[in-house]
Amino acid sequence: MPFSSLGLSPALQKALEDQHFTKPTPIQQAAIPAILSKKDVLGIAKTGSGKTAGYVLPILMNLQQTPGPKNRHANILVLVPTRELAEQVKNIFQTFNRALPQPLKILAVYGGVSINPQMMGLQGINVLVATPGRLLELVDANAVHLSSIETLVLDEADKMLNLGFKEEVNKIIGLLPAKRQNVLLSATLSNDLQHIHQILLHNPVVIKIEAEEDSLDDITQVAYIVSEEKKGPFLRYLIKHHEMKQVLVFASSVHQAEAIVNKLRKNNIEARAIHSKKSQGARTDMLTLFKSGKLRVLVATDLMARGIDIDALPFVINYELPRSPKDYVHRIGRTGRAGAAGDAISLVSQNELHHFEVIQKKMGKQVNLIDSENIP
Template sequence: MSFTSLGLSAFLLKALDEQQYKAPYPVQEQAIPALLKGKDVLGISKTGSGKTAGYLLPILELLSKNKIEKRDRHVRVLIMVPTRELAIQVNDSFGRFSHHLPQQIKTMAVYGGVSINPQMMALHGTDILIATPGRLLDLMHSNAVHLSQVEILVLDEADKLLHLGFKEEMDKIFSFLPSKRQNVLFSATTTDDINDMQKLLLHQPVKIEIAAEEHDIDAIEQLAYHVTADRKGPFLRYLIKNEDMQQVLVFTSAVRTADNLTGKLIKNGIHAASLHGHLSQSARINTLQRFKEGKLRVLVASDLASRGIDIQELPVVINYELPRSPKDYIHRIGRTGRADASGRAISLICPEDQHHFGIIQKKMGKKVETRESDAINLHGY
């Protein structure tokens, strides 16, 4: 199937061609026609499967064809996201695809961690608002934005919105929305909370579930090493140097661990930086950009901060610490092996991690080769 068969205008098809989008992903094949028909959509699909374009393309199509008179500071589309990085990423995507449209559609991302005043002033004339829940509520309380004319509501990465404790804020926001609107809920996973949310928001939705196929996991070369806690840091540096890794995403479970690990990598001559919620917004954007451009060899990230990382051919992901859930493990390693490219995922397993790693492999349905590291000489690392 091609994009030309999905009902998109020539303006969007031209932008797709310029961005070298050759064929739609499965989630896009199903979501785009459904949204163009005005249907509610529930999409369950893994991170990196094309969900963003699956909703932004039909939204641009619908808004460009359905012109309305709206009051200032009344947005037509509200997209709620869990993190600042994702808000910026989605806003950038809208910009790349909208520049050929015959009429200007203004999009804007709002999020915490930066001054609210510039955001309040810039909201004038905004059609599509991408927002984190807390900052959106702040802007609403200041009468800087109004939701009574929202035509389309999108919850992107809804599982993370709920996991991060935004349910109360979202319930407040929902109370300001008009009852008649189109609703879109995209999530990488399905949970009881997601099921409850879709029952509350969606009316006779088109349900799209793209299972993580076996070949998706097989495209990622998984490997684990048994290592004691005192050797874990040196062993990580050994892997990076010995295998000449040039672009590595390393996951930790805590901000303090990320900073400590980054400091030791730098001390040992490895160009690294950490990415987490305790950094300023400008620092996070700059760090992420340097990593994407290949100017940074190692990025040490928390799970939350990594949600904004979208690199088509990231070669290596390393789990310095295991995530709490098997689903999060899949999301982590899914940062590599995207768009049919190969990738590697390496996990460092301490004795206390072995039982949990066994559960992860069982839930994943795949046995990961595990090697011993005791015989490796780490002197000098």
């Protein structure tokens, strides 16, 4: 099915061609007509399935028939869990917005940067992409009003609720008009999500795109049994032995991420950490350096993984295992994308062996497990 059959305008179809979008993904094929029809939508599909464009395109299309907003009254609200995702969503809106005969005003707001430029930017806003905390700050300052919202999108809703935004999200929902379109998108359907689903959605179009069982086949997985005290030296051995030029390392906490970076840099391996304690400017700069291949090692926490999307990333290393098997799959899914091969390496201590067995069982794949003591 081509994009031309989904009811999008010629201008948006031309923009899709210019961006080399040849045909809609399954989530786009189902979501675009439903959102164009102003129906509520619950979309469950894995990260990287095209969910964002699936709501951006029909929202821009619908806004062309909508009168301009009253000052500081946005038409569309997109809630996201992280600053990086806010910028990604804004950029996708801007990519297609430029093609419209009457371009709209798009703004992303989030914490970690000065609030004053965001306040000034809210005049005449059409589409507001926001993290919950900063949005409530702006509402409290009367910098933006939510009483005219026509469509609410909760993007990465599973991650947002897992990160403890439920109270803030509920507060925001209470400020919205009762009559509106709701779009809820997630990689999984958890109990928390069921709760929000029941509150938010009215006779929704439910779209559930099952992940392909072979979606990890382009990733070569291997795990090494390594004691906690030897993980640092073994990580350095792997980077040097495999001559890794671009590797994403996952740590369990901000403190651990910084400790890993300090040890790598003391051993002349250029590395930086990206996590919630870094300023937005620092995070943006590090991602740019890493994506361009100018930074050899980026050490990240799970929260930051949502903003890291790199074509042909060759290596991912789990310095520690994540708590959730789903987070493990999401981590290693940063490599082996779009048909490119990738390597995912996990450092597993004796205490983590049972948890690693659970991860493999949930994933449906066995991972080659090697004792690092046998490696000189």
